[in-house]
Amino acid sequence: MTLVENPFFVLGLSPDASRIEIEREAQKLLGMLELGFEAALTYTTPLGSRERTPEAVRAAVAALRDPYQRLLAELWARHAPASLDEAPPPPAAASSGLRKRLGWRP
Amino acid sequence: MAETPLYVGIDLGTTNSAAAVFDGERVSVVRNAQGASVTPSVVRIDKQGRVTVGTRARRFLEQDPTNTAAEFKRLMGTDKAIEFPAGGVKKKPEELSAEVLKALRQDITDQLGVSIERAVISVPALFELPQSAATSEAARLAGFSRVELLQEPIASALAAGWRADDAAAGTWLVFDLGGGTFDASLLETRDGLLRVVGHDGDNFLGGRDFDWAITEHLASLLSVVPSRSNIHHTAALRALRVAAEDAKIELSRGERAQVTLAQPLSIDDQDVDVDLELTRATVERLCAPLVDRALDVCLRLLASNGLAPGRLAKVVLVGGPTVMPFVRQRVAARLEATLAEGHDPMTLVAQGAALYAATAGIDGRAATSAPTTGRQVWLQYPAVSADLTPHVVGKFVGSDAPAKLKLVRNDGAWSSAEASVAPDGTWLTSVNLLPRRACTFAIEATGNDGKRVEVSPASFTIVQGLTIGDPPLSRTLGVALANGHVQVYLERGAPLPARRTFTHHTVETVAKGSKDSVLRIPIVQGEMSAAHLCRLVGTLDIGGDAVKDTVPTGSPVEVTIELDRGGRMSARALVPSIEQVFEHVAHLLVPDAAPEALDSALRDLRRQLMELRTDAFRHGLSQVIEKLDRLEARLSEAERDIDAAHGGDADAAQRARRALLDVDGTMAEADLARKWPDLDAAARQSAITASSTVGMHGTEAERALLQEVLSAMDKARKDKDAPELERQMRLATRLSSAAFNRTPEAWEWYFEDAASELSRMRDLPRAQKLVTEGKAAVERGDTEELRRIVKALWNLLPDDSEARKRGFDSGVR
Amino acid sequence: MFALPYIAFIRLHRAALDARRRVRTWQYYAYSVAAGLLAGLLVGFALFASYYMVLAGVWYLAAIIIAFFVVPPLQPVLQRHVLVPLGAVRTSFWIAHFVSMKDSDAFALCCAAWAHAGKPTGAGEAWIIERRDKRRPLGDAEIVVTAFLAAGRGDAATCRDLLRSLDLIVENHPNVREVAGEWLAVDAADRGAWGEIAASAAVARYPASALTFLIEGIAAARTGGAGAPGAGELRARWLLAPHRRVTLGLLPVDVAAEIPVRPAASEPPAETPPERPPLPRAVAAHLHLANRAANATGLALTVQAWDAALSDPATRDWLARRALELDAPLGAADRALRDVASDVTDELARLAEAAGLGAPPAHGLVGDALARRLRHGRLDALEAAFTRWAARRHDGAVRAPIDEWREFCALRTAYDAAATAGGLELRRLAFPHAYSTGNSMAVWLWNTRSEYALSHAISRWLLAEALTVGDAEAIDLCSRNCKLSVPTRTGTVKG
Incomplete structure (x- = not known):
């Protein structure tokens, strides 16, 4: 979705970051991901943390190089609340296991 | 080192x-x-x-x-x-x-x-x-x-x-006129970073076309004119072409050149001597339209990126034909820019x-596999960096990593602060580069005891200079949907390698065990939102013989498309309901463009163009007419290529195919605008009919319903919402026909109508028999029988299969 | 001579069970007791007789007596407690033949599939499918068998959909439907959907097995519906039902206390402070909506917030200023407004599709586009699906009847989802096409494929829809089609 894949979140940078800061951070993250640094594996968004992949980092830095794409990314990142003051979504209604105990699969 | x-x-x-x-x-x-x-x-x-x-x-x-x-x-x-x-x-x-x-x-x-x-x-x-x-x-x-x-x-x-050296900041245009293709790219350098702003081009325009233009001109001067569509003239034309090529090169320097062949050409069993003169002016006249075509592409590219021609910092010319002086002049003049020398x-x-x-x-x-001495370390650093202080990330292999490490530049003028190595062997630091130079850094690691530890590799090199990000995807990649649209997966310009997943829903059932029940997921490439205007590059099939269980209509399918930097695509479809993954992509080659198929496509487009033109004249749309004239010119060009294709020129066939596709795309846009007045008129007509029929024969409820439908039609007309108007129209027609069916003459009328479609029926003998029976029923006044016959006739009418083809027969939405 | 009382007893036992399937009142207990007593008599006699026969050394006679006297009355117990846990597909199939007379294969296949679901194997599945596909035309047993095969693969959703689709099928094997009803009841209890069980019990949708009967009682008690059984009656139902140790935990300790507190109506997401400017408010509302299961209020508020934000001059100003600072191409601000609107619309449409919501009545860049998107998207998808379905009449691709049925069910589900989200107005627009294609399919299935029950089901559904939208012509034709007598294996059903 638009917001969880926002380049600024993926790179963990503020919307004010300069071009060179963006390049430097992306290059560092790609290196860290390649070598399996624990700290680089996830990133935070207002909707919770997400897995960070090399593809996402590449796409993020490519988007921020383009002034127009960056404008769009800023529109979201700059105006998003830091976090949602509500609990994450409740897990989908899971089976209570009753079916199995009553002799029915699955 | x-x-x-x-x-x-x-x-x-x-x-x-x-x-x-x-x-x-x-x-x-x-x-x-x-x-x-x-x-x-x-x-x-x-x-x-x-x-x-x-x-x-x-x-x-x-x-x-x-x-x-x-x-x-x-x-x-x-x-x-x-x-x-x-x-x-x-x-x-x-x-x-x-x-x-x-x-x-x-x-x-x-x-x-x-x-x-x-x-x-x-x-x-x-x-x-x-x-x-x-x-x-x-x-x-x-x-x-x-x-x-x-x-x-x-x-x-x-x-x-x-x-x-001046790190020319600003926007550049690369004008690359190769032998066979033309590419125009807009690039921007800023802060040592090179970025592709956009590109455009013509896959089938190049120096070769210059040669052909000259060759055809030369051919037209001969006593017997060889034709590209005649396969027996190929040899003569080839000889002429080689001569034309040489003459063209000669004319880069001189004003006139002599085209002479040592042996006479044999055309239609006649010997034709070749001794012609070619002037630079003639070559320029012949090639100007081709150069202009390339320049049109450039201007289009500039316009689509919001740039006026004068704003370019530099134009870089690439490719053999750009050596010609007149090409250089023309480019510089029309793009109002200096050429990079x-x-x-x-x-x-x-x-x-x-x-x-x-x-x-x-x-x-x-x-x-160089012999390794010392502790092995994995390094991650940019081999070329625009940034003067890039990061270097490393990890020592195995346990018992050194405690600290330092990077020392080989000129000795700089060394990094001491970085500490994490317990898992990882470390992170940054280095200082010299502008536009290659710098080598030595890794100095020390153990817990403060003693030097040998590491391998002991040093690495980083070059400071202009860099470019990942290579961008050149054409948008997506999946064709059942409704004929494209779901874009990877936008043009997306950095490679890339991967993207979307969830679709099936629109037909894949029956387990049934060989002919296959769900197709067509993968297409191109910038158009209508699938049939894009190129089909591969399909992913979910076959009835492979599924574990029947996959009913509406089941979700998660499709992932992956592209590596070598242009290799892989795709995968996961059907969660049966927990099965389908990976086999049938890769398609560029379709062979058969000249006969091209002929018929050309005829089709000509006809459409004619309709559009008549329409545009009727409504006095001068802009549209202008656009159509350009299309007409492209069609004429395509026609020449198709002629050449008949003579066995596969390359011309490909070019014609591409041109026809482009024209089709432009026309589709124009067509939509044209259809609205007709639809609008039809909607008005159907509203009038429905009002009168339902008013006379409808029930109370039907009348109320029609009022609703009529107001919805008004709204759709106001919003110019064609699909909505069509649907509401259908509803009005149904109401009207329900009311109409209550009149005794209704079925006679339907019968006449169905009988007039006789030629389109699937089973002609049966249809003819039904019509005979129907005529008898009309005479007898047997409404029940007539009704049965009409329904049977309706069943014989063909379904519209056109819509399916437009989406490459896609099985997903 | 000896056979007469035997046949009488067996018949009586079966009659008691059959009678029980038709009622849900006090008679249910009476028939249960009667069946139990008869079973006890048969088993008692058999054990007694066989004991003496073994003593007399004619053990083979003892075996025959056991087979004929013990197996039929004890088949339900054997099936549930022995054959299902063992996954004994073939044994279930053969033993089930002892307990039904007319079209005994139907129940037998159903039992085999039940046993398969208990312990699935590839061989078992193939064996069942082979037998199922030999049975034509399609009837209720084939659907139940297919459902249980899906359950065996762990695909509960498919199983549920298929079992629910039995509603439209006129062929009626009460014992098969009893098993289907039990699966649905247990499944609903498993998901905690007690209201669903109570609703199904109220219209006696399926014959009730002892377990179903108990679960329905518990559901009625929990939802506090009319006619909920008292504590004593629940105890009685509990005694009749299997798996007493598990079901004991389900019994409400105090019926009144068990009435669940309804989850508090979820607060609208945009309870953001009013001083927030429109753009951050829209982004926040959007996030809230994406963060939870979308509901209609949340969607409406988000759409309004976006429409307000995108038409707010401050938003445009910010974009224009920032575009200049970033050196974006000319016209970037306006293009950004359009692109954001279309991105937001895409995403809201996706959320609305997933949650089955209609477009909120909002007008603006996002509101109008969303309304169009949802409406056309749904109608287009429906029309395409129905067209493809009907086109199959001609392309010669003949599917197994069960696949035809599943395709129809899937189309019906899609139609219902679209109609629920879009309301009566959208239903009216969708109906004409569904009707014309559905009707040709129904006719084709009847005339060419001789799938009477299947064709009848389609006509019935079309009739119900025609009545809802008030299409006089369709009502007329569908009711005539529905009046045709449907030949089934359990007898001809009058329309």
Whole structure:
């Protein structure tokens, strides 16, 4: 979705970051991901943390190089609340296991 | 210290190919055995099956054209095999390209004494996936273990920008007119970063078309005019073309040239002597439309990026035809920009590819397992960096890593602060580079005891200079949906490698065990939102014989498309309800453009164009008429190509196919605007009919309902919402027909109507019998019987299958 | 001579069970007791007789007596407690033949599939499918068998959909439907959907097995519906039902206390402070909506917030200023407004599709586009799906009847989802096409494929829809089609 894949979140940078800061951070993250640094594996968004992949980092830095794409990314990142003051979504209604105990699969 | 790396770039061109190497400091062009910097992309296979490549092969192009192949790059990605009758072999275009690559690889080894296994190969910016994949395959056949593909304009800009000491900030245009393709790319350099702003081009416009234009002109001056659509004239035309090519080169310098052939041409069993004069003015007149076509592409590109022509910092000219003075003048004048000087237009692309190999860290030499001494460390750093203080990330292999480490630049003027190594062996620090220089850093690690620890590698090198991000995808990639639209997966310009997943829903049932029940997921490439205007590059099939259980309509399917830097695509469909993954992608080659099919497509488009034009005249839309005139001109061009295709020119056939597709796309847009008045009128008519019929014969409820429908129709008309209007119209028609059916004459009327469609019925004898029966029923006044007959007739009407074809018969939405 | 009382007893036992399937009142207990007593008599006699026969050394006679006297009355117990846990597909199939007379294969296949679901194997599945596909035309048993095969693969959703689709099928094997009803009841209890069970019990949708009867009682008690059984009656139902140890935990301790507190109506997401400017408010509302299961209020508020934000001059100003600072191409601000609107619309449409919501009545860049998107998207998808379905009449691709049925069910589900989200108005627009294609399919299935029950089901559904939208012509034709007598294996059903 638009917001969880926002380049600024993926790179963990503020919307004010300069071009060179963006390049430097992306290059560092790609290196860290390649070598399996624990700290680089996830990133935070207002909707919770997400897995960070090399593809996402590449796409993020490519988007921020383009002034127009960056404008769009800023529109979201700059105006998003830091976090949602509500609990994450409740897990989908899971089976209570009753079916199995009553002799029915699955 | 490790040996200096060697980065290799190859320009695999339509007419000429070149190779260049970059050692971190200097780019140099590799010369072939004849000492030339470019090698003609010509392959010859003789009676003994010996393969000759390059200049020596090119000499045979005239003497022995049937056993000498050129310009096979244009056929890359098609399954068209090229025959060499003397050797009795057939070669695919990628096999011939592999021969050229082998020759270049040998030249590098001869010149530098090292064997090369990895390289960056340039491809035209508008290459589609099958063509890119064929290029990768050619490299594999030539013995490369790893290649990455880079678009030619990016390579040229990188090479041109690398040299520019003033770090020419601003927007550049790369005007790359090759032998067979034209690419225009808009690039921007800022803060040492090169960015592709946009590109456009024509996959089928190049120097070759100049030659043909001149050839056709020469041909028209002969006493017997050879025709491209006549297969028996091919040899004569080829000879004429070689002469035209030479004359063109001569005219780059002089004002006039003599075209004389040693032997008379044999056309229709007559000997025709060739002794003609060609002036520079004539050549310019002949080629001007082609140059203008390229310039139109440039202006379109500028406009779509919100740039006026005067705003360009520089224009870089690439490719053989740009050597012609008149081309240079014309480009400079129309784009109102200065031309970048001092570049070799013939090898710029290869140089850029070599520079890119450095950025991507693709060392050309085969990996040698050098004996390792000391603690092994994995390093991650940019081989080329625009940033003066890039990060270096590392990890020591195994347990018991050193405690601290320091990086020291080899000029001794700088060393990093001491970085501590984490317990898992990882560390992170940054280095300080010198502008436009290659800097080598030594790794000094110390153990817990404060003693020096040997590490391997002991040093690494980073070059400071212009960099480019990941190579962008040249054409948007997506999945065609059942409604004929495209779901975009990877937008053009997306950095490679890339991967994207979307969830679709099936629109038909895949019945378990049924062979003919297949759900297709067509993968298409192109910028249009209508699927049939894009190129089908592969399909992913979910077959009834493979599924574990029936997959009913509406089931979700998660489709993932992945692309690597070599243009290789893989796709995967996961059907969660049966927990099954389908991975086999049927890759498609560029479809063979059969001249007959092209003929009929052309006829179709002509007819449509005529309709549009009549309409535009009626409504007095001068802008539309202008647009249509341009389309008309393209169609005429396509017609000439189709003529040539009838004469066996596969290349012209491909070009015509592309042109027809483009025209179709432009026309579809115009068509939509045209249809609205008709639809609007039909809607009004149906509203009037429905009001009167329902008013007379409808029930209370139907009348109320019709009021609702009529107001919805008004709203749709106001919003210009065509699909909504069509649906509401259908509803009005139903209400009206329900009311109409209550009148006794209704079924007689339906019968007449159905009988008038007789010729379209699926089962004609049965339909004819039904009509006879119906006539009798009308005479008897047997409404029940008539009703049965009419329904049976309706069942014989064909379903509209057109809609399915438009979405490549896609099974997902 | 000896056979007469035997046959009488067996018949009586079966009659008691059959009668029980038709009621849900006090008679249910009476028939249960009667069946139990008869079973006890048969088993008692058999054990007694066989004991003496073994003593007399004619053990083979003892075996025959056991087979004929013990197996039929004890088949339900054997099936549930022995054959299902063992996954004994074939044994279930053969033993089930002892307990039904007319079209005994139907129940037998159903039992086999039940056993398969208990312990699935590839061989078992193939064996069942082979037998199922030989049975033509399609009836209720084939659907239940297919459902249980899906359950065996762990695909509960498919199983549920298929079992629910039995509603439209006129062929009626009460014992098969009893098993289907039990699966659905247990499944609903498993998901905690007690209201669903109570609703199904109220219309006696399926014959009730003892377990179903108990679960329905518990559901009625929990939802506090009319006619909920008292504590004593629940105890009685508990005694009749199997798996008493598990079901004991389900019994409400105090019926009144068990009435669940309804989850508090979820607060609208945009309870953001009013001083927030429109753009951050829209982004926040959007996030809230994406963060939880979308509901209609949340969607409406988000759409309003976006429409307000995108038409707010401050938003445009910010974009224009920032575009200049970033050196974006000319016209970037306006293009950004359009692109954001279309991105937001895409995403809201996706969320609305997933949650089955209609477009909120909002007008603006996002509101109008969303309304169009949802409406056309749904109608287009429906029309395409129905067209493809009907087109199959001609392309010669003949599917197994069960696949035809599943395709129809899937189309019906899609139609219902679209109609629920879009309301009566959208239903009216969707109906004409569904009707014309559905009707041709129904006719084709009847005339060409002789799938009477299947064709009848389609006509019935079309009739119900025609009545809802008030399409006089369709009502007329569908009711005539529905009046045709449907030949089934359990007898001809009068329309």
